[in-house]
Amino acid sequence: MLDIIQNLASQTGFATLDWKNYIMILVAFFFMYLAIAKGFEPLLLVPISFGMFLVNMFPSIIQEGGLLHYFYKLDEWSILPSLIFLGVGAMTDFGPLIAYPPSFILGAAAQFGIYGAYFLAIALGFTGKEAAAISIIGGADGPTSIFLAGKLGMGDTLLGPIAVAAYSYMSLVPVIQPPFMKLFTTQKERRIKMPAPRKVTKLEKILFPVVVTLVVVMILPTTAPLVGMLMLGNLFRESGVVKQLTETASNALMYIVVILLGTSVGATTSAEAFLQVTTLKIVVLGLVAFCLGTATGVLFGKLMCFVTKGKVNPLIGSAGVSAVPMAARVSQKVASEYDPTNFLLMNAMGPNVAGVIGTAVAAGTFMAIFNVH
Numbered sequence: 001m002l003d004i005i006q007n008l009a010s011q012t013g014f015a016t017l018d019w020k021n022y023i024m025i026l027v028a029f030f031f032m033y034l035a036i037a038k039g040f041e042p043l044l045l046v047p048i049s050f051g052m053f054l055v056n057m058f059p060s061i062i063q064e065g066g067l068l069h070y071f072y073k074l075d076e077w078s079i080l081p082s083l084i085f086l087g088v089g090a091m092t093d094f095g096p097l098i099a100y101p102p103s104f105i106l107g108a109a110a111q112f113g114i115y116g117a118y119f120l121a122i123a124l125g126f127t128g129k130e131a132a133a134i135s136i137i138g139g140a141d142g143p144t145s146i147f148l149a150g151k152l153g154m155g156d157t158l159l160g161p162i163a164v165a166a167y168s169y170m171s172l173v174p175v176i177q178p179p180f181m182k183l184f185t186t187q188k189e190r191r192i193k194m195p196a197p198r199k200v201t202k203l204e205k206i207l208f209p210v211v212v213t214l215v216v217v218m219i220l221p222t223t224a225p226l227v228g229m230l231m232l233g234n235l236f237r238e239s240g241v242v243k244q245l246t247e248t249a250s251n252a253l254m255y256i257v258v259i260l261l262g263t264s265v266g267a268t269t270s271a272e273a274f275l276q277v278t279t280l281k282i283v284v285l286g287l288v289a290f291c292l293g294t295a296t297g298v299l300f301g302k303l304m305c306f307v308t309k310g311k312v313n314p315l316i317g318s319a320g321v322s323a324v325p326m327a328a329r330v331s332q333k334v335a336s337e338y339d340p341t342n343f344l345l346m347n348a349m350g351p352n353v354a355g356v357i358g359t360a361v362a363a364g365t366f367m368a369i370f371n372v373h
Contacts, residue, residue: 020271021056028052028266034171041171041326044142047259048167051266062267071264075163076155080261081143082229087254088356089209089233090246092324096350098204099197102304103316107354109300110320113138113293114362117285124281130154132366133162134282138289139359141322142167146265147226148363151372160268161279165286167265173326174333176287177294177318181334184298185314189305190338192313194347205238216361222373223364227357294318297351319348320355328352 028049035045055062062068074080097103114135121131133149145166149159169176182190209231217224236246268274301317315335319327331348367373 017057018271020275024056024269024271024274025053027269028056031168040174041167043255043258044167044262045171047262048164048266051263052164052269053266054263055267055270059270059272062264062270068264068267071260072267075146075159075261075264076150078147078150078225080257080264081147081150082225083253083257084143084261085226085229085360086233087249087257088324089230089235090237090250091254092234092237092353092356093349094208094234094353095200095205096197096346097353098200098208100347100350103350104354104358105304106297106300106317106320106351107356107358108320109317110293110297110351110355111139111358111362112296113289113291113321114359116292117289118366120288121281121285124285126281129370130158132370133158134285135289136359136363136366137162137166137169137282137286138293139322139355139362140166140170140173140290140293140327141356141359142170142265143261144226144322144359144363146261148366151363151367152370158278158282160265160270160273161282162286163265164269164274165283169286169290170323170326173321173323174330176290177327177330178334180291180294181298181315181318181331184295184302187338189302189314190335191342192305192310193339193342194311194313194316194344196343197346197350202238202240206235209234209238212357216357216364220361220364220368222367223360226360226363230356230360290321293321297321313342313344313347316344316348316351319352320358322352322355322359324352324356325349327355 031045031049034040035042035049060066062072117135117138118131121134126134129152133152133154136145136148142163146163149162213228213231216227233249236242236249297317297320298314301312301314304312305314313335315331319331321327328345328348332345335342335344
């Protein structure tokens, strides 16, 4: 009987965990607090934080044979990120982008943060592939970060810190972006009112996903999994003939994928893998990339404001990062602080959805550079 008791005692968490695990459990509780008490991206942070909580109490859950190991394999094989893009496409109205094509410029401008962070990561001693996987955090696009990290072979080393950093910055968009938006704009510019985007025809909306897929994938075939799924979901939505598929992709399937992806991403943050100097570098580089992307988006917005003689509010440039639709909502919120009657949301949605395409193109570019398919 004594042997049985000693055996059971030796297998409890109190006997097997060390101080690093307890630190990560506290970090998990912090993310839960942000999600539940503050409402920061709860659909993402609740499963991520609970996966983090689980793996640091029971590390075997992510090892081969453990439940979350099989969830994680779907991340590593790029299946879950691609399905997320399918759902995003089914939920997204590309009308504002179609109505104002120059929004593509702002979506592209916000990707400068990615390329800037890439060279900074190289300077800090990361390899080319590692730098590419880290820098994509600047797009504030969790699925794309996971997709690229998996494709570049970072699954066993950097995927966990990269994914957590990307989703953390996505959830903190309302906190991080406004200071940069105010720093680079004047009060007069923030008060600029833009006319509502023109009404886009049904034919334009149907042709858009087909044309974008044709152009982007022909130029960069490596973008096919992300851009293809994004545009397929949007074609479901705009065709109007497959309402069941649209509803499934944007609701039931989307939520199932978020549960699997969130818990598996959280489970990659075991104390042994996460509490390293490299993780701190990734978190800092991701923040630099995101801040730089926000700044360049706003600065290009100022340039467009100058070229159009005051017809474009520079605040919409910050929405060029991929956090849909939160970044667009932040543009609206900051504008309304200076003029409650200023409604920028639909104008900001153009650069916002352009940023989703831009980040996918950036990921495809890195894959092409390193000859990864």
